[in-house]
Amino acid sequence: MGPVLLAFALAALAWLLVAGSALRERHPVWFWYLTGYPVTTVRVLVTWRRVAQFNGLTVTHKPSRRIVGDLEVRGEPVRPRAPRISFPRATPMGLSLVVRLHPGQTPGPFIAAADALMHAWRVHGVRVTSPERGTVLITATARDPLERPGLASAPAELLCALVGALESGGPWVIDLRQIPHWLITGATQSGKSTLLARLVCQLAPQPVALVGIDCKGGMELGLFGDRLTALTTSRREAVAVLGALVVEIQDRMRACRAAGARSIWELPHTARPMPVVVIVDELAELYLTDGTRQGKAEAEQCSTYLLRLGQLGAALGVHLVVAGQRVGSDLGPGVTALRAQLAGRICHRVNDPGTAEMTLGDLNKDAVAVAQSITSQEKGVAVCTGTEGGWDRARSHLTTTEEARKTASAYAGMTPELPGVNRALKAPAGGDSA
Incomplete structure:
Protein backbone atom coordinates (compact mmCIF):
# COMPACT_ATOMS: atom_id res chain seq x y z
CA MET A 1 0.00 0.00 0.00
CA GLY A 2 2.98 2.26 0.51
CA PRO A 3 3.63 2.97 -3.19
CA VAL A 4 -0.09 3.40 -3.81
CA LEU A 5 -0.47 5.96 -1.01
CA LEU A 6 2.65 7.79 -2.19
CA ALA A 7 1.32 7.94 -5.75
CA PHE A 8 -2.03 9.14 -4.50
CA ALA A 9 -0.38 11.84 -2.37
CA LEU A 10 1.74 13.01 -5.30
CA ALA A 11 -1.30 13.09 -7.57
CA ALA A 12 -3.28 15.08 -4.97
CA LEU A 13 -0.39 17.53 -4.54
CA ALA A 14 -0.09 17.98 -8.30
CA TRP A 15 -3.84 18.57 -8.57
CA LEU A 16 -3.70 21.18 -5.79
CA LEU A 17 -0.83 22.96 -7.51
CA VAL A 18 -2.66 23.02 -10.83
CA ALA A 19 -5.93 24.09 -9.21
CA GLY A 20 -4.15 26.76 -7.18
CA SER A 21 -2.43 28.12 -10.27
CA ALA A 22 -5.72 28.24 -12.17
CA LEU A 23 -7.45 29.89 -9.22
CA ARG A 24 -4.73 32.52 -8.96
CA GLU A 25 -4.98 33.26 -12.67
CA ARG A 26 -8.77 33.37 -13.02
CA HIS A 27 -9.90 34.42 -9.55
CA PRO A 28 -6.98 36.20 -7.83
CA VAL A 29 -9.18 37.66 -5.10
CA TRP A 30 -10.45 34.24 -4.03
CA PHE A 31 -6.93 32.84 -4.21
CA TRP A 32 -5.81 35.60 -1.87
CA TYR A 33 -8.61 34.99 0.62
CA LEU A 34 -8.08 31.21 0.69
CA THR A 35 -4.29 31.01 0.73
CA GLY A 36 -2.44 34.32 0.72
CA TYR A 37 -4.31 36.05 3.53
CA PRO A 38 -3.94 33.26 6.16
CA VAL A 39 -0.22 32.84 5.42
CA THR A 40 0.46 36.59 5.46
CA THR A 41 -1.55 37.07 8.65
CA VAL A 42 0.56 34.47 10.46
CA ARG A 43 3.69 36.16 9.12
CA VAL A 44 2.53 39.57 10.39
CA LEU A 45 1.68 38.30 13.88
CA VAL A 46 4.90 36.31 14.23
CA THR A 47 7.28 39.01 12.98
CA TRP A 48 5.65 42.16 14.37
CA ARG A 49 7.59 42.38 17.64
CA ARG A 50 10.94 41.73 16.00
CA VAL A 51 10.33 44.12 13.10
CA ALA A 52 9.15 46.82 15.51
CA GLN A 53 12.29 46.39 17.64
CA PHE A 54 14.70 46.51 14.69
CA ASN A 55 13.08 49.65 13.25
CA GLY A 56 12.80 51.68 16.44
CA LEU A 57 9.06 51.30 16.85
CA THR A 58 9.21 50.11 20.45
CA VAL A 59 9.24 51.84 23.82
CA THR A 60 10.44 50.77 27.24
CA HIS A 61 9.16 51.45 30.72
CA LYS A 62 12.59 50.79 32.18
CA PRO A 63 15.05 53.70 32.47
CA SER A 64 18.09 53.66 30.22
CA ARG A 65 20.34 54.65 33.14
CA ARG A 66 20.68 53.52 36.75
CA ILE A 67 22.71 54.45 39.82
CA VAL A 68 24.83 51.53 41.09
CA GLY A 69 26.59 52.61 44.25
CA ASP A 70 28.42 55.78 43.34
CA LEU A 71 28.31 55.05 39.62
CA GLU A 72 25.78 56.07 36.98
CA VAL A 73 25.38 53.28 34.43
CA ARG A 74 23.95 54.09 31.02
CA GLY A 75 22.99 51.70 28.26
CA GLU A 76 20.38 50.66 25.75
CA PRO A 77 16.77 50.55 26.99
CA VAL A 78 15.83 47.11 28.26
CA ARG A 79 12.63 45.17 27.72
CA PRO A 80 11.39 46.99 24.62
CA ARG A 81 7.64 46.84 24.15
CA ALA A 82 6.09 46.94 20.69
CA PRO A 83 2.80 48.82 20.34
CA ARG A 84 -0.31 46.69 20.19
CA ILE A 85 -1.78 45.87 16.79
CA SER A 86 -5.24 44.76 15.79
CA PHE A 87 -5.84 41.43 14.11
CA PRO A 88 -5.13 41.92 10.38
CA ARG A 89 -8.34 42.47 8.42
CA ALA A 90 -8.54 41.02 4.92
CA THR A 91 -9.19 43.25 1.92
CA PRO A 92 -9.60 42.17 -1.72
CA MET A 93 -6.05 43.30 -2.45
CA GLY A 94 -4.27 42.64 0.85
CA LEU A 95 -4.83 43.33 4.51
CA SER A 96 -4.91 46.22 6.97
CA LEU A 97 -4.24 46.57 10.67
CA VAL A 98 -4.37 49.33 13.27
CA VAL A 99 -1.45 50.15 15.57
CA ARG A 100 -2.17 51.75 18.97
CA LEU A 101 0.68 54.13 19.69
CA HIS A 102 2.30 54.38 23.10
CA PRO A 103 2.40 57.83 24.74
CA GLY A 104 5.15 59.85 23.09
CA GLN A 105 5.18 57.90 19.83
CA THR A 106 4.47 59.61 16.50
CA PRO A 107 3.55 58.19 13.08
CA GLY A 108 6.86 59.33 11.53
CA PRO A 109 8.96 56.25 12.39
CA PHE A 110 6.18 53.92 11.22
CA ILE A 111 5.99 55.73 7.86
CA ALA A 112 9.78 55.43 7.52
CA ALA A 113 9.57 51.70 8.27
CA ALA A 114 7.11 50.95 5.44
CA ASP A 115 9.78 49.34 3.25
CA ALA A 116 10.99 47.16 6.13
CA LEU A 117 7.44 45.96 6.76
CA MET A 118 6.98 45.23 3.05
CA HIS A 119 10.05 42.97 2.96
CA ALA A 120 9.34 41.30 6.30
CA TRP A 121 5.77 40.41 5.31
CA ARG A 122 6.67 39.61 1.67
CA VAL A 123 3.96 41.76 0.13
CA HIS A 124 3.92 44.06 -2.88
CA GLY A 125 3.63 47.32 -0.96
CA VAL A 126 2.86 48.89 2.41
CA ARG A 127 1.29 52.29 3.03
CA VAL A 128 1.22 53.87 6.49
CA THR A 129 -1.24 56.61 7.41
CA SER A 130 -2.57 58.13 10.61
CA PRO A 131 -6.36 58.50 10.33
CA GLU A 132 -6.70 59.75 13.91
CA ARG A 133 -4.47 60.74 16.78
CA GLY A 134 -2.91 57.90 18.70
CA THR A 135 -3.33 55.33 15.93
CA VAL A 136 -1.56 54.29 12.76
CA LEU A 137 -3.23 52.42 9.91
CA ILE A 138 -0.99 50.01 8.00
CA THR A 139 -2.35 48.83 4.64
CA ALA A 140 -0.50 46.08 2.78
CA THR A 141 -1.18 45.09 -0.82
CA ALA A 142 -0.34 41.50 -1.72
CA ARG A 143 0.21 42.10 -5.43
CA ASP A 144 0.32 45.00 -7.83
CA PRO A 145 -3.37 45.74 -8.50
CA LEU A 146 -2.43 47.94 -11.44
CA GLU A 147 -0.70 45.16 -13.32
CA ARG A 148 -4.03 44.04 -14.79
CA PRO A 149 -6.66 46.58 -13.76
CA GLY A 150 -10.16 45.24 -14.20
CA LEU A 151 -13.14 47.22 -15.36
CA ALA A 152 -15.10 48.48 -12.38
CA SER A 153 -18.42 50.25 -12.16
CA ALA A 154 -18.84 53.96 -11.57
CA PRO A 155 -21.83 56.16 -10.80
CA ALA A 156 -23.68 57.12 -13.98
CA GLU A 157 -23.77 60.80 -13.17
CA LEU A 158 -23.30 63.89 -15.28
CA LEU A 159 -19.63 64.91 -15.68
Whole structure:
Protein backbone atom coordinates (compact mmCIF):
# COMPACT_ATOMS: atom_id res chain seq x y z
CA MET A 1 0.00 0.00 0.00
CA GLY A 2 2.98 2.26 0.51
CA PRO A 3 3.63 2.97 -3.19
CA VAL A 4 -0.09 3.40 -3.81
CA LEU A 5 -0.47 5.96 -1.01
CA LEU A 6 2.65 7.79 -2.19
CA ALA A 7 1.32 7.94 -5.75
CA PHE A 8 -2.03 9.14 -4.50
CA ALA A 9 -0.38 11.84 -2.37
CA LEU A 10 1.74 13.01 -5.30
CA ALA A 11 -1.30 13.09 -7.57
CA ALA A 12 -3.28 15.08 -4.97
CA LEU A 13 -0.39 17.53 -4.54
CA ALA A 14 -0.09 17.98 -8.30
CA TRP A 15 -3.84 18.57 -8.57
CA LEU A 16 -3.70 21.18 -5.79
CA LEU A 17 -0.83 22.96 -7.51
CA VAL A 18 -2.66 23.02 -10.83
CA ALA A 19 -5.93 24.09 -9.21
CA GLY A 20 -4.15 26.76 -7.18
CA SER A 21 -2.43 28.12 -10.27
CA ALA A 22 -5.72 28.24 -12.17
CA LEU A 23 -7.45 29.89 -9.22
CA ARG A 24 -4.73 32.52 -8.96
CA GLU A 25 -4.98 33.26 -12.67
CA ARG A 26 -8.77 33.37 -13.02
CA HIS A 27 -9.90 34.42 -9.55
CA PRO A 28 -6.98 36.20 -7.83
CA VAL A 29 -9.18 37.66 -5.10
CA TRP A 30 -10.45 34.24 -4.03
CA PHE A 31 -6.93 32.84 -4.21
CA TRP A 32 -5.81 35.60 -1.87
CA TYR A 33 -8.61 34.99 0.62
CA LEU A 34 -8.08 31.21 0.69
CA THR A 35 -4.29 31.01 0.73
CA GLY A 36 -2.44 34.32 0.72
CA TYR A 37 -4.31 36.05 3.53
CA PRO A 38 -3.94 33.26 6.16
CA VAL A 39 -0.22 32.84 5.42
CA THR A 40 0.46 36.59 5.46
CA THR A 41 -1.55 37.07 8.65
CA VAL A 42 0.56 34.47 10.46
CA ARG A 43 3.69 36.16 9.12
CA VAL A 44 2.53 39.57 10.39
CA LEU A 45 1.68 38.30 13.88
CA VAL A 46 4.90 36.31 14.23
CA THR A 47 7.28 39.01 12.98
CA TRP A 48 5.65 42.16 14.37
CA ARG A 49 7.59 42.38 17.64
CA ARG A 50 10.94 41.73 16.00
CA VAL A 51 10.33 44.12 13.10
CA ALA A 52 9.15 46.82 15.51
CA GLN A 53 12.29 46.39 17.64
CA PHE A 54 14.70 46.51 14.69
CA ASN A 55 13.08 49.65 13.25
CA GLY A 56 12.80 51.68 16.44
CA LEU A 57 9.06 51.30 16.85
CA THR A 58 9.21 50.11 20.45
CA VAL A 59 9.24 51.84 23.82
CA THR A 60 10.44 50.77 27.24
CA HIS A 61 9.16 51.45 30.72
CA LYS A 62 12.59 50.79 32.18
CA PRO A 63 15.05 53.70 32.47
CA SER A 64 18.09 53.66 30.22
CA ARG A 65 20.34 54.65 33.14
CA ARG A 66 20.68 53.52 36.75
CA ILE A 67 22.71 54.45 39.82
CA VAL A 68 24.83 51.53 41.09
CA GLY A 69 26.59 52.61 44.25
CA ASP A 70 28.42 55.78 43.34
CA LEU A 71 28.31 55.05 39.62
CA GLU A 72 25.78 56.07 36.98
CA VAL A 73 25.38 53.28 34.43
CA ARG A 74 23.95 54.09 31.02
CA GLY A 75 22.99 51.70 28.26
CA GLU A 76 20.38 50.66 25.75
CA PRO A 77 16.77 50.55 26.99
CA VAL A 78 15.83 47.11 28.26
CA ARG A 79 12.63 45.17 27.72
CA PRO A 80 11.39 46.99 24.62
CA ARG A 81 7.64 46.84 24.15
CA ALA A 82 6.09 46.94 20.69
CA PRO A 83 2.80 48.82 20.34
CA ARG A 84 -0.31 46.69 20.19
CA ILE A 85 -1.78 45.87 16.79
CA SER A 86 -5.24 44.76 15.79
CA PHE A 87 -5.84 41.43 14.11
CA PRO A 88 -5.13 41.92 10.38
CA ARG A 89 -8.34 42.47 8.42
CA ALA A 90 -8.54 41.02 4.92
CA THR A 91 -9.19 43.25 1.92
CA PRO A 92 -9.60 42.17 -1.72
CA MET A 93 -6.05 43.30 -2.45
CA GLY A 94 -4.27 42.64 0.85
CA LEU A 95 -4.83 43.33 4.51
CA SER A 96 -4.91 46.22 6.97
CA LEU A 97 -4.24 46.57 10.67
CA VAL A 98 -4.37 49.33 13.27
CA VAL A 99 -1.45 50.15 15.57
CA ARG A 100 -2.17 51.75 18.97
CA LEU A 101 0.68 54.13 19.69
CA HIS A 102 2.30 54.38 23.10
CA PRO A 103 2.40 57.83 24.74
CA GLY A 104 5.15 59.85 23.09
CA GLN A 105 5.18 57.90 19.83
CA THR A 106 4.47 59.61 16.50
CA PRO A 107 3.55 58.19 13.08
CA GLY A 108 6.86 59.33 11.53
CA PRO A 109 8.96 56.25 12.39
CA PHE A 110 6.18 53.92 11.22
CA ILE A 111 5.99 55.73 7.86
CA ALA A 112 9.78 55.43 7.52
CA ALA A 113 9.57 51.70 8.27
CA ALA A 114 7.11 50.95 5.44
CA ASP A 115 9.78 49.34 3.25
CA ALA A 116 10.99 47.16 6.13
CA LEU A 117 7.44 45.96 6.76
CA MET A 118 6.98 45.23 3.05
CA HIS A 119 10.05 42.97 2.96
CA ALA A 120 9.34 41.30 6.30
CA TRP A 121 5.77 40.41 5.31
CA ARG A 122 6.67 39.61 1.67
CA VAL A 123 3.96 41.76 0.13
CA HIS A 124 3.92 44.06 -2.88
CA GLY A 125 3.63 47.32 -0.96
CA VAL A 126 2.86 48.89 2.41
CA ARG A 127 1.29 52.29 3.03
CA VAL A 128 1.22 53.87 6.49
CA THR A 129 -1.24 56.61 7.41
CA SER A 130 -2.57 58.13 10.61
CA PRO A 131 -6.36 58.50 10.33
CA GLU A 132 -6.70 59.75 13.91
CA ARG A 133 -4.47 60.74 16.78
CA GLY A 134 -2.91 57.90 18.70
CA THR A 135 -3.33 55.33 15.93
CA VAL A 136 -1.56 54.29 12.76
CA LEU A 137 -3.23 52.42 9.91
CA ILE A 138 -0.99 50.01 8.00
CA THR A 139 -2.35 48.83 4.64
CA ALA A 140 -0.50 46.08 2.78
CA THR A 141 -1.18 45.09 -0.82
CA ALA A 142 -0.34 41.50 -1.72
CA ARG A 143 0.21 42.10 -5.43
CA ASP A 144 0.32 45.00 -7.83
CA PRO A 145 -3.37 45.74 -8.50
CA LEU A 146 -2.43 47.94 -11.44
CA GLU A 147 -0.70 45.16 -13.32
CA ARG A 148 -4.03 44.04 -14.79
CA PRO A 149 -6.66 46.58 -13.76
CA GLY A 150 -10.16 45.24 -14.20
CA LEU A 151 -13.14 47.22 -15.36
CA ALA A 152 -15.10 48.48 -12.38
CA SER A 153 -18.42 50.25 -12.16
CA ALA A 154 -18.84 53.96 -11.57
CA PRO A 155 -21.83 56.16 -10.80
CA ALA A 156 -23.68 57.12 -13.98
CA GLU A 157 -23.77 60.80 -13.17
CA LEU A 158 -23.30 63.89 -15.28
CA LEU A 159 -19.63 64.91 -15.68
CA CYS A 160 -18.40 61.65 -14.09
CA ALA A 161 -15.90 59.57 -16.05
CA LEU A 162 -14.57 56.11 -15.19
CA VAL A 163 -11.00 56.29 -16.48
CA GLY A 164 -9.24 53.35 -14.79
CA ALA A 165 -8.56 51.54 -11.55
CA LEU A 166 -7.02 52.64 -8.25
CA GLU A 167 -4.30 50.75 -6.45
CA SER A 168 -6.87 49.88 -3.80
CA GLY A 169 -8.83 47.98 -6.45
CA GLY A 170 -11.63 50.53 -6.64
CA PRO A 171 -12.68 52.53 -9.71
CA TRP A 172 -10.69 55.58 -10.75
CA VAL A 173 -13.31 58.22 -11.40
CA ILE A 174 -12.79 61.81 -12.51
CA ASP A 175 -15.78 63.72 -11.16
CA LEU A 176 -15.85 67.23 -12.62
CA ARG A 177 -18.75 68.24 -10.42
CA GLN A 178 -16.69 67.52 -7.31
CA ILE A 179 -13.28 68.64 -8.63
CA PRO A 180 -14.01 70.98 -11.55
CA HIS A 181 -10.51 71.52 -13.00
CA TRP A 182 -7.62 69.08 -13.57
CA LEU A 183 -3.90 69.19 -14.38
CA ILE A 184 -2.42 66.11 -16.08
CA THR A 185 1.32 65.73 -16.66
CA GLY A 186 3.35 62.96 -18.25
CA ALA A 187 6.24 62.30 -20.58
CA THR A 188 5.90 60.84 -24.05
CA GLN A 189 4.40 57.32 -23.95
CA SER A 190 3.65 57.57 -20.24
CA GLY A 191 -0.13 57.21 -20.70
CA LYS A 192 -1.20 60.85 -20.70
CA SER A 193 -2.81 60.74 -24.16
CA THR A 194 -4.49 57.42 -23.33
CA LEU A 195 -6.01 58.99 -20.23
CA LEU A 196 -7.32 61.95 -22.23
CA ALA A 197 -8.80 59.59 -24.82
CA ARG A 198 -10.50 57.56 -22.11
CA LEU A 199 -11.89 60.74 -20.53
CA VAL A 200 -13.36 61.92 -23.84
CA CYS A 201 -14.86 58.47 -24.53
CA GLN A 202 -16.59 58.56 -21.15
CA LEU A 203 -17.92 62.10 -21.60
CA ALA A 204 -19.04 61.58 -25.22
CA PRO A 205 -22.41 59.92 -24.34
CA GLN A 206 -23.24 62.69 -21.88
CA PRO A 207 -25.04 65.99 -22.62
CA VAL A 208 -21.89 68.11 -22.44
CA ALA A 209 -20.04 70.29 -24.93
CA LEU A 210 -16.44 69.20 -25.55
CA VAL A 211 -13.92 71.78 -26.73
CA GLY A 212 -10.48 70.54 -27.77
CA ILE A 213 -7.28 72.61 -27.90
CA ASP A 214 -4.54 70.57 -29.55
CA CYS A 215 -1.75 72.74 -30.95
CA LYS A 216 0.12 69.69 -32.21
CA GLY A 217 -1.95 69.82 -35.36
CA GLY A 218 -4.85 67.97 -33.77
CA MET A 219 -3.00 64.63 -33.81
CA GLU A 220 -4.47 63.53 -30.47
CA LEU A 221 -7.85 65.19 -30.06
CA GLY A 222 -8.54 65.13 -33.80
CA LEU A 223 -9.67 61.51 -33.35
CA PHE A 224 -12.77 62.89 -31.63
CA GLY A 225 -13.51 65.61 -34.18
CA ASP A 226 -17.04 64.30 -34.84
CA ARG A 227 -17.96 64.72 -31.16
CA LEU A 228 -16.11 67.97 -30.42
CA THR A 229 -18.06 71.20 -30.53
CA ALA A 230 -14.82 72.94 -31.47
CA LEU A 231 -11.25 71.83 -32.13
CA THR A 232 -8.37 74.30 -32.36
CA THR A 233 -5.02 73.30 -33.85
CA SER A 234 -3.10 76.58 -33.46
CA ARG A 235 -2.58 79.14 -30.73
CA ARG A 236 -4.36 81.84 -32.73
CA GLU A 237 -7.47 79.67 -32.92
CA ALA A 238 -7.10 78.85 -29.22
CA VAL A 239 -7.07 82.55 -28.33
CA ALA A 240 -10.31 83.10 -30.25
CA VAL A 241 -12.10 80.10 -28.73
CA LEU A 242 -10.93 80.79 -25.16
CA GLY A 243 -12.02 84.41 -25.53
CA ALA A 244 -15.45 83.27 -26.70
CA LEU A 245 -15.71 80.99 -23.67
CA VAL A 246 -14.91 83.92 -21.38
CA VAL A 247 -17.83 85.78 -23.01
CA GLU A 248 -19.94 82.65 -22.48
CA ILE A 249 -19.29 82.55 -18.74
CA GLN A 250 -20.07 86.26 -18.50
CA ASP A 251 -23.46 85.58 -20.10
CA ARG A 252 -24.01 82.73 -17.65
CA MET A 253 -23.13 85.00 -14.74
CA ARG A 254 -25.77 87.47 -15.84
CA ALA A 255 -28.36 84.69 -16.13
CA CYS A 256 -27.56 83.43 -12.64
CA ARG A 257 -27.67 86.93 -11.18
CA ALA A 258 -31.05 87.59 -12.77
CA ALA A 259 -32.41 84.32 -11.34
CA GLY A 260 -30.85 84.86 -7.89
CA ALA A 261 -28.74 81.72 -8.27
CA ARG A 262 -25.14 81.24 -7.22
CA SER A 263 -24.40 78.64 -9.90
CA ILE A 264 -26.01 77.17 -12.99
CA TRP A 265 -26.93 74.10 -10.95
CA GLU A 266 -29.44 76.20 -9.00
CA LEU A 267 -31.22 77.24 -12.19
CA PRO A 268 -34.31 75.36 -13.41
CA HIS A 269 -33.41 72.42 -15.60
CA THR A 270 -35.02 74.02 -18.67
CA ALA A 271 -32.98 77.23 -18.21
CA ARG A 272 -29.70 75.57 -17.32
CA PRO A 273 -26.94 75.97 -19.93
CA MET A 274 -25.05 72.89 -21.06
CA PRO A 275 -21.77 72.12 -19.24
CA VAL A 276 -18.59 72.69 -21.23
CA VAL A 277 -15.37 70.70 -20.82
CA VAL A 278 -12.27 72.33 -22.29
CA ILE A 279 -9.46 69.82 -22.94
CA VAL A 280 -6.00 71.28 -23.56
CA ASP A 281 -3.38 68.89 -24.89
CA GLU A 282 0.19 70.20 -24.42
CA LEU A 283 -0.14 73.36 -22.36
CA ALA A 284 3.39 74.54 -23.18
CA GLU A 285 2.37 75.20 -26.80
CA LEU A 286 0.10 77.99 -25.55
CA TYR A 287 2.78 79.65 -23.41
CA LEU A 288 6.02 79.33 -25.39
CA THR A 289 6.71 82.20 -27.78
CA ASP A 290 9.00 82.78 -30.72
CA GLY A 291 9.99 86.21 -29.43
CA THR A 292 7.75 88.17 -31.79
CA ARG A 293 5.29 90.75 -30.54
CA GLN A 294 2.34 88.79 -31.89
CA GLY A 295 3.54 85.55 -30.27
CA LYS A 296 3.94 87.23 -26.88
CA ALA A 297 0.50 88.84 -27.16
CA GLU A 298 -1.14 85.50 -28.01
CA ALA A 299 0.60 83.74 -25.10
CA GLU A 300 -0.52 86.46 -22.68
CA GLN A 301 -4.09 86.25 -23.93
CA CYS A 302 -4.13 82.45 -23.56
CA SER A 303 -2.77 82.77 -20.04
CA THR A 304 -5.36 85.39 -19.09
CA TYR A 305 -8.30 83.50 -20.58
CA LEU A 306 -7.34 80.16 -19.02
CA LEU A 307 -6.93 81.81 -15.63
CA ARG A 308 -10.35 83.46 -15.86
CA LEU A 309 -11.98 80.19 -16.86
CA GLY A 310 -10.29 78.49 -13.94
CA GLN A 311 -11.39 81.16 -11.47
CA LEU A 312 -15.00 81.52 -12.62
CA GLY A 313 -15.83 78.36 -14.54
CA ALA A 314 -16.60 75.93 -11.71
CA ALA A 315 -19.92 77.47 -10.71
CA LEU A 316 -20.85 78.28 -14.30
CA GLY A 317 -20.39 74.80 -15.79
CA VAL A 318 -17.11 75.41 -17.65
CA HIS A 319 -14.40 72.92 -16.73
CA LEU A 320 -10.71 72.72 -17.60
CA VAL A 321 -8.64 69.58 -18.19
CA VAL A 322 -5.10 70.76 -18.92
CA ALA A 323 -2.35 68.34 -19.95
CA GLY A 324 1.33 68.73 -20.75
CA GLN A 325 4.67 66.94 -20.87
CA ARG A 326 6.51 69.76 -19.16
CA VAL A 327 4.82 72.08 -16.69
CA GLY A 328 7.12 74.43 -14.82
CA SER A 329 7.51 77.98 -13.62
CA ASP A 330 9.89 78.62 -16.54
CA LEU A 331 6.80 78.84 -18.77
CA GLY A 332 5.90 82.03 -16.95
CA PRO A 333 4.01 83.21 -13.87
CA GLY A 334 0.71 82.50 -15.60
CA VAL A 335 1.30 78.74 -15.34
CA THR A 336 1.83 78.96 -11.59
CA ALA A 337 -1.33 81.03 -11.19
CA LEU A 338 -3.31 78.60 -13.34
CA ARG A 339 -2.03 75.61 -11.36
CA ALA A 340 -3.56 77.07 -8.20
CA GLN A 341 -6.99 76.82 -9.86
CA LEU A 342 -6.52 73.19 -10.95
CA ALA A 343 -7.34 71.26 -7.79
CA GLY A 344 -7.30 67.86 -9.49
CA ARG A 345 -3.76 66.59 -10.18
CA ILE A 346 -2.54 63.55 -12.12
CA CYS A 347 1.17 62.86 -12.63
CA HIS A 348 2.43 60.07 -14.89
CA ARG A 349 6.10 59.28 -15.41
CA VAL A 350 7.90 62.56 -16.09
CA ASN A 351 11.35 63.36 -17.42
CA ASP A 352 12.26 65.96 -14.82
CA PRO A 353 11.60 66.25 -11.07
CA GLY A 354 10.43 69.84 -11.51
CA THR A 355 7.27 68.76 -13.33
CA ALA A 356 6.41 66.23 -10.61
CA GLU A 357 7.02 68.91 -8.00
CA MET A 358 4.90 71.39 -9.93
CA THR A 359 2.07 68.88 -10.22
CA LEU A 360 1.99 67.38 -6.72
CA GLY A 361 4.47 69.29 -4.56
CA ASP A 362 1.99 71.76 -3.12
CA LEU A 363 -0.31 68.88 -2.12
CA ASN A 364 1.89 66.10 -0.72
CA LYS A 365 5.66 65.56 -0.78
CA ASP A 366 5.26 61.77 -0.50
CA ALA A 367 3.19 61.78 -3.68
CA VAL A 368 6.05 63.49 -5.54
CA ALA A 369 8.47 60.71 -4.55
CA VAL A 370 6.02 58.01 -5.60
CA ALA A 371 5.41 59.70 -8.97
CA GLN A 372 9.15 59.91 -9.64
CA SER A 373 9.47 56.16 -8.99
CA ILE A 374 7.14 55.24 -11.89
CA THR A 375 9.14 53.33 -14.49
CA SER A 376 8.89 53.41 -18.28
CA GLN A 377 7.38 49.89 -18.21
CA GLU A 378 4.40 51.11 -16.13
CA LYS A 379 2.49 52.72 -18.96
CA GLY A 380 -0.72 54.36 -17.83
CA VAL A 381 0.30 54.35 -14.15
CA ALA A 382 -0.04 57.70 -12.41
CA VAL A 383 -0.33 59.34 -9.03
CA CYS A 384 -3.62 61.18 -8.65
CA THR A 385 -5.28 63.28 -6.00
CA GLY A 386 -8.08 61.61 -4.07
CA THR A 387 -11.51 62.97 -3.30
CA GLU A 388 -10.69 63.32 0.40
CA GLY A 389 -7.45 65.24 0.06
CA GLY A 390 -5.10 62.23 -0.12
CA TRP A 391 -3.42 60.61 -3.11
CA ASP A 392 -3.51 57.24 -4.87
CA ARG A 393 -1.62 55.28 -7.48
CA ALA A 394 -3.87 54.48 -10.42
CA ARG A 395 -3.82 53.15 -13.96
CA SER A 396 -5.98 54.25 -16.86
CA HIS A 397 -7.76 51.79 -19.12
CA LEU A 398 -6.38 51.48 -22.62
CA THR A 399 -8.40 53.23 -25.32
CA THR A 400 -7.33 52.27 -28.82
CA THR A 401 -7.39 54.59 -31.84
CA GLU A 402 -10.19 52.56 -33.40
CA GLU A 403 -12.26 52.72 -30.23
CA ALA A 404 -11.80 56.49 -30.10
CA ARG A 405 -13.00 56.92 -33.67
CA LYS A 406 -16.00 54.64 -33.16
CA THR A 407 -17.02 56.48 -30.00
CA ALA A 408 -16.80 59.87 -31.69
CA SER A 409 -18.83 58.62 -34.63
CA ALA A 410 -21.44 56.90 -32.47
CA TYR A 411 -22.19 60.04 -30.47
CA ALA A 412 -21.66 62.65 -33.18
CA GLY A 413 -25.38 63.42 -33.10
CA MET A 414 -25.06 64.59 -29.49
CA THR A 415 -22.56 67.33 -30.35
CA PRO A 416 -24.10 70.61 -29.15
CA GLU A 417 -23.59 74.03 -30.66
CA LEU A 418 -21.96 76.94 -28.87
CA PRO A 419 -22.73 79.83 -31.24
CA GLY A 420 -20.11 82.19 -29.85
CA VAL A 421 -17.39 79.55 -29.95
CA ASN A 422 -18.30 78.44 -33.46
CA ARG A 423 -18.27 82.03 -34.75
CA ALA A 424 -14.90 82.67 -33.13
CA LEU A 425 -13.40 79.55 -34.64
CA LYS A 426 -14.55 80.48 -38.14
CA ALA A 427 -12.94 83.93 -37.85
CA PRO A 428 -10.01 83.61 -35.42
CA ALA A 429 -8.24 86.64 -36.81
CA GLY A 430 -11.04 88.94 -35.77
CA GLY A 431 -9.30 90.05 -32.62
CA ASP A 432 -10.19 89.78 -28.99
CA SER A 433 -13.73 88.37 -28.77
CA ALA A 434 -13.93 89.20 -25.10
